[in-house]
Each structure stands twice: as C-alpha cells, then as structure tokens.
Amino acid sequence: MTGEKIESIATALVVGGGIGGMAAAIALAERGVAASLIDLDPDWRVYGAGITITGPTLRAYRDLGLIDQIKQQGAVTSASRVRLFDGTVLRVLDEPAIEEGVPGTGGIMRPVLHEIMQQRVRELGIPVRLGLTVSALETVGAGVDVRFSDDTNGHYDLVIGADSVFSSVREIAFPHMGPAVPTGQGCWRISMKKPPELDMGEFYFGHENPAGITICGPDSIYMFMLTAHQPREKHMDQAELYATLKQLLAPFGGNAGWIRDNMTMDDWINYRPLAAVLQPRPWYNGRVVLLGDAVHATTPHLASGAGMAVESAIVLAQELARADSVNAALIAYQERRFDRCRDVVETSVSIGKLQLEHARPDQIASLMEGALARLNLPF
Ligand SMILES: Cc1cc2nc3c(=O)[nH]c(=O)nc-3n(C[C@H](O)[C@H](O)[C@H](O)COP(=O)(O)OP(=O)(O)OC[C@H]3O[C@@H](n4cnc5c(N)ncnc54)[C@H](O)[C@@H]3O)c2cc1C
Numbered sequence: 001m002t003g004e005k006i007e008s009i010a011t012a013l014v015v016g017g018g019i020g021g022m023a024a025a026i027a028l029a030e031r032g033v034a035a036s037l038i039d040l041d042p043d044w045r046v047y048g049a050g051i052t053i054t055g056p057t058l059r060a061y062r063d064l065g066l067i068d069q070i071k072q073q074g075a076v077t078s079a080s081r082v083r084l085f086d087g088t089v090l091r092v093l094d095e096p097a098i099e100e101g102v103p104g105t106g107g108i109m110r111p112v113l114h115e116i117m118q119q120r121v122r123e124l125g126i127p128v129r130l131g132l133t134v135s136a137l138e139t140v141g142a143g144v145d146v147r148f149s150d151d152t153n154g155h156y157d158l159v160i161g162a163d164s165v166f167s168s169v170r171e172i173a174f175p176h177m178g179p180a181v182p183t184g185q186g187c188w189r190i191s192m193k194k195p196p197e198l199d200m201g202e203f204y205f206g207h208e209n210p211a212g213i214t215i216c217g218p219d220s221i222y223m224f225m226l227t228a229h230q231p232r233e234k235h236m237d238q239a240e241l242y243a244t245l246k247q248l249l250a251p252f253g254g255n256a257g258w259i260r261d262n263m264t265m266d267d268w269i270n271y272r273p274l275a276a277v278l279q280p281r282p283w284y285n286g287r288v289v290l291l292g293d294a295v296h297a298t299t300p301h302l303a304s305g306a307g308m309a310v311e312s313a314i315v316l317a318q319e320l321a322r323a324d325s326v327n328a329a330l331i332a333y334q335e336r337r338f339d340r341c342r343d344v345v346e347t348s349v350s351i352g353k354l355q356l357e358h359a360r361p362d363q364i365a366s367l368m369e370g371a372l373a374r375l376n377l378p379f
Contacts, residue, residue, distance in 0.1 A: 004321040006031040009157035016163030020292025020309030022117040027317035029124040042131035048268035050222030055098040057307030074108030075215040085207035087253025098376045107214035139286025167294035180275035186229040192267040195258040241269040274299045278345040284330040296341035301348040347371040
C-alpha cells in the first residue's frame with residue numbers, strides 16, 4: 001500500500017479490465033481516487049494461456065502489492081536453460097534478482113493472475129460494470145462527459161483507455177493514432193501439465209521456429225513457438241491446431257519433445273498472428289489518456305507487454321499524485337513512459353524481423369540481452 005495521495009482528481013473511469021486497466025484502477029484507488037471500471041466482456045474472462053513474468057514485471061507487481069500472491073500461485077525461478085532445438089543443452093542463463101525480494105523471473109496462468117487482480121479490485125471496493133463500453137467521450141472543462149453503450153451517461157475527472165490493441169477509446173479520442181502493424185510472425189501457444197524433468201524455463205534455438213517453455217505453477221506450463229505467419233482463409237479448429245502444433249514440434253527434443261508426445265486435444269492451444277505499434281504522442285487528449293496495449297502494443301519477444309502495462313498504470317498514478325495539475329501529470333506520465341515502451345516495441349519487432357531473416361542466434365541474443373538489461377533499470 002502506497003503512502004501517496006492523489007488530490008488533483010477525485011473520480012476516474014477505467015475502460016478495459018485487463019492487466020493494464022485493473023492495475024490502473026488499483027493504483028488509483030490506493031491513492032484515494034474513486035475509480036470505476038468497465039469491460040466489454042460480460043463474463044470478464046481471460047483466455048487460458050500462461051504468461052511469463054520477467055523480473056521487471058515482478059517488480060511492478062511488488063509495487064502494486066501483489067507479488068506475494070503471484071509467488072504463491074505462480075512459479076518463480078532465477079535461471080533459464082538454453083537448448084538447441086534437438087534438446088542439446090547449450091547453457092544455463094543466470095537470471096538474478098534485480099532488487100531485493102524480487103525473483104529473477106517467473107510465470108503464471110493468465111486466469112490465475114486475473115483472479116488475483118480481480119480479487120484486489122473487489123477488496124478496494126472498485127465498482128465494475130461488465131458487457132459495457134463507451135460510445136462517446138467529450139472533455140468538458142476539468143472532466144469528461146461519457147456516453148456508455150447502454151445509453152447511460154457519466155462524468156469523470158479522468159478517463160483511462162486500457163481497452164486492448166483494438167481500443168475504442170483510442171478510436172474515439174485519438175484520431176492521430178492507427179491500428180497495430182502485423183509483423184509477419186505468428187505465435188503458437190499451448191498450456192498443459194508440466195514435463196516431469198522441467199525445473200526451470202527453457203528456450204529452444206537453432207531452428208527457424210524458436211520456442212520456449214515457462215513454468216506457471218506446480219504442475220502447469222505454457223509453451224510458445226514463433227513461426228512465419230501464413231495468411232489463411234478460415235479459422236483453425238481445435239483438431240487442426242492440435243495436429244499442426246504437434247507437427248511443428250516434430251524436430252524438437254528435450255522437454256519440447258516431451259510436450260509434443262504428451263499433448264492432448266483437451267489442452268488449451270492457440271495461434272495468433274503478431275502485430276505491434278508504439279502510438280505517436282500525445283498519449284492524452286484533454287482528460288482522456290491511454291495505457292497498455294491501447295498505446296504500446298508489442299510482440300512477445302521480450303515477454304514484457306504486460307509488464308509495460310502495469311508499469312504505465314503505476315507511473316500514471318504516481319504522476320497524478322505528484323504533479324501540480326492534471327495536465328502536467330499527463331505530460332510527465334507520457335514522457336516517463338515513451339522511451340521505455342519504444343525500446344520494448346522496437347527491440348521486439350527487430351528480433352522478430354531477424355528471426356524471419358534467419359539471422360545468427362548470437363545477433364538475436366545480444367539484442368535481447370541489451371534490452372532486458374535496460375528494462376532492469378528502475379522505471
Ligand atoms: C502471443 C502473445 C504472448 C504474450 N506473452 C506475454 C508474456 O509472456 N509476458 C508479458 O508480459 N506480455 C505478454 N504479452 C503481451 C500482453 O498480453 C499484453 O501486453 C497485455 O495483456 C496488455 O494488457 P492490456 O490490459 O493493455 O490489454 P488486454 O490484455 O488486451 O486487456 C484489455 C481488456 O479490455 C477489454 N476491452 C476490449 N475492448 C473493450 C472496449 N471497447 N470497451 C471496454 N473494454 C474493452 C477486454 O475485454 C480486456 O479485458 C503477449 C502478447 C501476445 C500477443
């Protein structure tokens with residue numbers, strides 16, 4: 001719990017109850033703002049993947065007061081193993097703590113992380129309305145008139161758009177921004193039981209489709225594989241997803257090979273083409289501001305998209321508590337976040353491009369290591 005208090009605004013509407021939106025609502029409510037949250041999904045669900053929680057992301061969750069629950073319900077470690085795609089071990093990468101009490105790296109199932117965050121939202125008494133979005137936003141004086149999709153109205157001192165890469169808030173209030181740009185790669189993911197021999201996260205290189213495994217709990221993992229995206233006319237059903245991923249894993253050994261041999265049709269399997277964009281400034285318009293994938297959507301190459309969303313939420317709340325005016329706070333938020341998010345988006349996109357060009361693994365590794373070292377610096 002922070003000792004900071006926000007005096008510059010009394011009320012805020014957060015549009016989007018994903019990782020970024022919940023983090024914003026929590027960070028504002030803890031600083032005394034009457035925050036409300038809406039989400040388009042009537043059931044406020046999240047899909048069944050796991051997520052990698054890097055050291056900097058764990059640090060952001062510590063600042064949000066949720067690191068203990070993540071440690072208990074997810075998995076944390078201080079090293080990762082690098083293998084050749086056939087299973088040959090190349091090296092073990094030390095991933096030391098970036099700060100006292102913050103593990104080097106970790107993972108958790110997304111539904112478990114959502115439940116931890118939703119629980120905190122409920123504890124703080126933040127009103128949540130579901131199956132709802134905004135249809136009009138107008139900054140009027142020191143606040144925003146909001147028209148909701150159910151034809152009700154509201155007025156808030158600040159509106160935060162954290163409504164995904166397809167943000168409606170962005171479409172309504174930020175005409176200078178555009179959609180995310182496809183990168184040419186796609187990401188396969190599977191969530192399933194843990195291979196018995198797996199004791200830390202693993203990366204598999206040396207194949208045109210790099211892959212990795214993250215431990216997400218005592219008996220749960222997710223695996224990802226990046227491929228060149230082949231446009232398709234129809235959506236793959238579960239049987240096709242299962243058969244195609246199994247086939248893509250055919251040359252793999254080690255725990256990746258175990259996953260291929262033990263995956264079942266009931267496991268959660270997903271394929272998604274990747275897209276990214278760092279939106280141009282300004283990230284705010286009057287009293288409407290964006291955060292998370294709505295304004296800095298990235299690819300998974302640095303496993304940092306969610307971490308960036310949580311950091312942005314914390315920085316926004318800190319600046320609102322610190323600055324003399326809301327306008328000054330929004331400028332300070334934008335300037336503190338822009339270069340760090342640009343680093344993540346641009347490096348992630350560059351790594352993907354190099355992978356598509358079959359660049360040397362050491363070239364990719366040095367880009368990745370450089371960015372991860374910069375992300376370890378305080379945000
Ligand atoms: C394949 C893949 C793997 C990834 N792996 C990792 C990883 O390992 N580690 C990591 O840190 N990051 C990872 N990321 C990135 C991470 O998932 C995102 O950066 C993060 O989820 C962004 O959070 P968000 O809250 O901004 O948006 P979202 O998670 O998209 O949440 C948006 C919320 O807004 C709601 N919503 C949508 N539209 C509206 C609307 N019009 N009105 C109201 N509500 C709306 C949605 O229902 C949702 O609840 C990955 C991304 C991809 C694509």
